[in-house]
Amino acid sequence: MSDxxxxxxxxxxxxxxxxxxxxxxxxxxxxxxxxxxxGFMVIKPYGYAIWENIQQYxxxxxxxxxHKNMYFPLLIPESLLNKEKEHVEGFAPEVAWVxxxxxxxxxxxxxxxxxxxxxxxxxxxxxLKSYRELPYLNNQWCSVVxxxxxxxxxxxTSEFLWQEGHTLHETEQEAQDETIQMLNIYSEMAKELxxxxxxxxxxxxxxxxxxxxxxYTIEALMHDGKALQSGTSHNLAQHFTKAFDITYxxxxxxxxxxxxxSWGVSTRLIGGLIMxxxxxxxxxxxxxxxxxxxxxxxxxxxxxGVLDRAYELKKELQxxxxxxxxxxxxxxxxxxxxxxxxxxGVPIRIEIGPRDIKNGVAMVxxxxxxxxxQYELExxxxxxxxxxxxxxxxxxxxxxxxxxxxxxxxxTYDELKDKMNTKPGFAKAMWCGCDECEAKIKSDTGATIRxxxxxxxxxxxxxxxxxxxxxxxxxxxxxx
Amino acid sequence: MSDxxxxxxxxxxxxxxxxxxxxxxxxxxxxxxxxxxxGFMVIKPYGYAIWENIQQYxxxxxxxxxHKNMYFPLLIPESLLNKEKEHVEGFAPEVAWVxxxxxxxxxxxxxxxxxxxxxxxxxxxxxLKSYRELPYLNNQWCSVVxxxxxxxxxxxTSEFLWQEGHTLHETEQEAQDETIQMLNIYSEMAKELxxxxxxxxxxxxxxxxxxxxxxYTIEALMHDGKALQSGTSHNLAQHFTKAFDITYxxxxxxxxxxxxxSWGVSTRLIGGLIMxxxxxxxxxxxxxxxxxxxxxxxxxxxxxGVLDRAYELKKELQxxxxxxxxxxxxxxxxxxxxxxxxxxGVPIRIEIGPRDIKNGVAMVxxxxxxxxxQYELExxxxxxxxxxxxxxxxxxxxxxxxxxxxxxxxxTYDELKDKMNTKPGFAKAMWCGCDECEAKIKSDTGATIRxxxxxxxxxxxxxxxxxxxxxxxxxxxxxx
Numbered sequence: 001m002s003d004x005x006x007x008x009x010x011x012x013x014x015x016x017x018x019x020x021x022x023x024x025x026x027x028x029x030x031x032x033x034x035x036x037x038x039g040f041m042v043i044k045p046y047g048y049a050i051w052e053n054i055q056q057y058x059x060x061x062x063x064x065x066x067h068k069n070m071y072f073p074l075l076i077p078e079s080l081l082n083k084e085k086e087h088v089e090g091f092a093p094e095v096a097w098v099x100x101x102x103x104x105x106x107x108x109x110x111x112x113x114x115x116x117x118x119x120x121x122x123x124x125x126x127x128l129k130s131y132r133e134l135p136y137l138n139n140q141w142c143s144v145v146x147x148x149x150x151x152x153x154x155x156x157t158s159e160f161l162w163q164e165g166h167t168l169h170e171t172e173q174e175a176q177d178e179t180i181q182m183l184n185i186y187s188e189m190a191k192e193l194x195x196x197x198x199x200x201x202x203x204x205x206x207x208x209x210x211x212x213x214x215x216y217t218i219e220a221l222m223h224d225g226k227a228l229q230s231g232t233s234h235n236l237a238q239h240f241t242k243a244f245d246i247t248y249x250x251x252x253x254x255x256x257x258x259x260x261x262s263w264g265v266s267t268r269l270i271g272g273l274i275m276x277x278x279x280x281x282x283x284x285x286x287x288x289x290x291x292x293x294x295x296x297x298x299x300x301x302x303x304x305g306v307l308d309r310a311y312e313l314k315k316e317l318q319x320x321x322x323x324x325x326x327x328x329x330x331x332x333x334x335x336x337x338x339x340x341x342x343x344x345g346v347p348i349r350i351e352i353g354p355r356d357i358k359n360g361v362a363m364v365x366x367x368x369x370x371x372x373x374q375y376e377l378e379x380x381x382x383x384x385x386x387x388x389x390x391x392x393x394x395x396x397x398x399x400x401x402x403x404x405x406x407x408x409x410x411x412t413y414d415e416l417k418d419k420m421n422t423k424p425g426f427a428k429a430m431w432c433g434c435d436e437c438e439a440k441i442k443s444d445t446g447a448t449i450r451x452x453x454x455x456x457x458x459x460x461x462x463x464x465x466x467x468x469x470x471x472x473x474x475x476x477x478x479x480x
Numbered sequence: 481m482s483d484x485x486x487x488x489x490x491x492x493x494x495x496x497x498x499x500x501x502x503x504x505x506x507x508x509x510x511x512x513x514x515x516x517x518x519g520f521m522v523i524k525p526y527g528y529a530i531w532e533n534i535q536q537y538x539x540x541x542x543x544x545x546x547h548k549n550m551y552f553p554l555l556i557p558e559s560l561l562n563k564e565k566e567h568v569e570g571f572a573p574e575v576a577w578v579x580x581x582x583x584x585x586x587x588x589x590x591x592x593x594x595x596x597x598x599x600x601x602x603x604x605x606x607x608l609k610s611y612r613e614l615p616y617l618n619n620q621w622c623s624v625v626x627x628x629x630x631x632x633x634x635x636x637t638s639e640f641l642w643q644e645g646h647t648l649h650e651t652e653q654e655a656q657d658e659t660i661q662m663l664n665i666y667s668e669m670a671k672e673l674x675x676x677x678x679x680x681x682x683x684x685x686x687x688x689x690x691x692x693x694x695x696y697t698i699e700a701l702m703h704d705g706k707a708l709q710s711g712t713s714h715n716l717a718q719h720f721t722k723a724f725d726i727t728y729x730x731x732x733x734x735x736x737x738x739x740x741x742s743w744g745v746s747t748r749l750i751g752g753l754i755m756x757x758x759x760x761x762x763x764x765x766x767x768x769x770x771x772x773x774x775x776x777x778x779x780x781x782x783x784x785g786v787l788d789r790a791y792e793l794k795k796e797l798q799x800x801x802x803x804x805x806x807x808x809x810x811x812x813x814x815x816x817x818x819x820x821x822x823x824x825g826v827p828i829r830i831e832i833g834p835r836d837i838k839n840g841v842a843m844v845x846x847x848x849x850x851x852x853x854q855y856e857l858e859x860x861x862x863x864x865x866x867x868x869x870x871x872x873x874x875x876x877x878x879x880x881x882x883x884x885x886x887x888x889x890x891x892t893y894d895e896l897k898d899k900m901n902t903k904p905g906f907a908k909a910m911w912c913g914c915d916e917c918e919a920k921i922k923s924d925t926g927a928t929i930r931x932x933x934x935x936x937x938x939x940x941x942x943x944x945x946x947x948x949x950x951x952x953x954x955x956x957x958x959x960x
Contacts, residue, residue: 035553048549101577
């Protein structure tokens with residue numbers, strides 16, 4: 001117990017200082033480290049394994065829906081970046097410029113991709129000839145660089161890992177269907193893998209991607225009542241396909257510009273994962289994305305038979321497809337190990353000692369509820385598989401309840417201003433749709449329109465801010 | 481047949497112009513394209529799928545041997561690159577420099593990683609405290625940039641995809657064991673996945689990695705008799721760990737520098753795959769790495785029952801874990817499709833038409849031998865699995881025979897000079913070990929010492945060049 005107390009002290013209480021709590025958790029659990037280049041982080045094995053699980057889930061979903069992976073160059077000539085007007089205005093201030101190759105100054109400076117629409121559209125314009133080749137359904141996994149002034153690991157960094165899908169279609173409708181399909185895959189990934197409930201909707205004109213016709217988003221609510229944009233899917237219409245002169249011969253042998261989408265999620269999801277589920281003892285990882293799902297900690301491991309039985313148990317779980325570790329290190333006490341894996345958010349811990357073995361049982365501790373139960377060793381493998389599923393469901397429901405508790409309707413502008421300070425969360429409100437009201441909300445409250453959700457409710461007839469006629473219900477929140 | 485003839489004409493005959501043949505094959509089979517940035521290529525879906533199969537094989541082998549994936553930043557400060565003297569001399573002339581972030585000039589210029597020893601060692605020096613944490617066994621999958629003057633897709637490009645392993649160990653012996661273990665995994669990958677036989681050995685001092693104590697290599701022989709360095713594994717001793725002051729407390733509480741290795745393979749392997757196996761009709765892909773292993777082409781597909789039976793066959797193969805495509809496009813004739821998949825190197829093509837179905841058979845064409853055989857439809861799935869294994873074995877043996885045919889002993893220096901022009905290949909010869917003889921061989925013949933192979937033979941007592949005492953047998957070849 002003394003270990004435990006001492007340990008927990010190392011992580012700042014989230015109610016005292018949420019930002020410091022977040023930093024403590026990611027550093028003490030060895031997910032990331034800061035690199036010598038400001039704003040660039042190192043993703044350590046435990047953090048990277050979470051990303052690999054996200055990649056694996058999504059890559060399968062992408063391929064099932066007909067997408068193929070490609071790889072486009074890291075560097076984009078300035079002239080290409082400049083082709084789509086809104087796009088360059090949005091991104092040029094935050095790109096990194098390569099000016100020298102070896103000892104030579106380059107004739108044209110090259111930017112490190114902040115996103116790849118421009119280089120991909122340039123290539124698509126060379127390739128596409130006929131409607132027969134459509135749709136183009138491609139994706140790439142890579143890193144991108146956006147020079148950020150204020151950075152926080154996972155949430156906002158000057159380099160991050162992501163995937164970016166880039167598709168072309170014959171019709172406006174097909175592009176729209178693709179945009180929504182990919183948003184739904186993101187939302188399902190969040191629910192099924194990360195146990196995070198998302199609000200899906202469309203961004204305002206002001207908040208949409210630079211160059212998009214429409215941007216759709218999934219938004220999650222964090223423990224501190226702030227929102228996190230967790231994935232976006234853009235209907236780019238013909239904005240880029242015209243700027244890059246991508247054309248094809250249609251079914252009537254007429255030259256047409258195709259319709260275009262792009263969509264992405266990034267390592268930012270890991271930040272969301274932490275801020276939704278974790279607690280003052282450290283990480284709480286949902287089982288399906290946890291690098292280790294079950295850890296076995298032997299007790300009195302020097303006693304005859306304990307380690308043998310523990311290894312047998314490990315094999316049983318492995319054979320059932322559970323990601324299981326056994327910590328047989330003689331250098332640390334069981335108590336130290338309990339704390340360590342609790343902090344690291346391993347969903348289930350099994351403790352097994354000589355008395356347990358004699359009685360044919362083991363103690364099973366759940367990270368999410370911090371409860372402990374005795375299980376029969378006979379059939380414990382299948383029981384753990386069921387328990388992992390239950391933990392996932394319970395974590396999702398807990399996150400959903402947390403979000404619902406922090407989601408409320410605001411009827412007056414004063415109420416919004418008050419609530420954003422006293423009860424940060426998702427405020428549902430009616431908005432007239434004009435830029436001025438949107439800007440006013442932001443400057444007065446720090447909240448932004450996170451999205452106009454697909455699931456609309458008619459809260460009133462008038463805009464929260466200006467009192468004019470309003471038919472859009474929006475989610476407002478302060479955001480990361 | 482007219483289609484076929486016309487088609488084959490589009491690919492230059494490899495005996496007439498091997499370089500042009502290579503370019504034709506990779507362009508016409510849609511593996512890559514040139515990007516607007518000189519020396520940077522786009523890897524298209526068919527090429528990327530080959531890389532994904534290589535990644536999948538290696539990632540499993542790396543994890544089975546205890547390695548974990550991480551991600552280190554893309555950008556490295558100049559001051560870090562400069563820390564290891566030989567390393568910076570080797571790489572500084574070919575790095576890309578970032579000098580501006582957004583509108584601001586950077587205080588210190590940053591290079592895009594040409595390889596990550598420096599940034600990784602910097603981080604390792606922050607992390608490592610005790611021998612208990614050793615070994616460090618890490619890997620990353622990423623792209624690197626080396627500014628090249630003359631580039632060729634896959635073989636030498638200014639950006640390429642690779643993996644780089646970076647490990648630390650307590651003892652010299654452990655680092656040496658790791659270096660050889662990873663080289664052996666590369667060699668096994670080449671044999672088991674790519675059906676390419678490799679010569680394994682150690683590089684000369686002149687050819688080793690900038691900063692290494694010793695570099696080990698796997699070398700393959702191409703159709704044109706030139707060698708391709710296909711993967712390297714470096715024993716870095718304490719060169720970097722001293723330069724970066726990485727220390728730990730050993731078992732006796734003494735401060736020590738750990739021993740260090742790094743190892744990598746890249747998309748260059750795909751170039752080797754092509755130049756070992758392919759022919760004048762296009763690609764020939766070994767089954768285990770082929771994106772599509774079997775393609776089903778229906779004949780007279782409008783006749784009742786043909787497509788139904790073809791889909792049934794597809795499902796049968798899918799259920800057996802075969803990567804199978806069915807081309808039911810009404811826009812192209814079966815003859816066109818036969819040529820298309822032949823060119824794309826799909827290992828097995830199944831042709832199935834109304835008469836075949838009536839007779840309970842299908843025609844099966846092998847890409848590697850260009851032979852066609854009739855198979856009973858009953859049990860054809862299992863038969864194809866066996867056939868795919870046979871194709872792999874046959875392709876490996878054919879590549880081995882090709883290499884053996886082009887490998888020979890040279891006893892005199894004149895013989896070497898003659899053979900490098902008349903019969904390019906691996907020349908086995910004795911070398912005294914001195915830099916002068918090595919440099920002379922290169923300037924006189926264009927051949928370099930590819931390696932001193934693990935399997936040594938005593939061909940004579942004296943150096944091929946200077947006639948002094950020699951105890952090293954080397955493989956000499958012109959190389960990519």
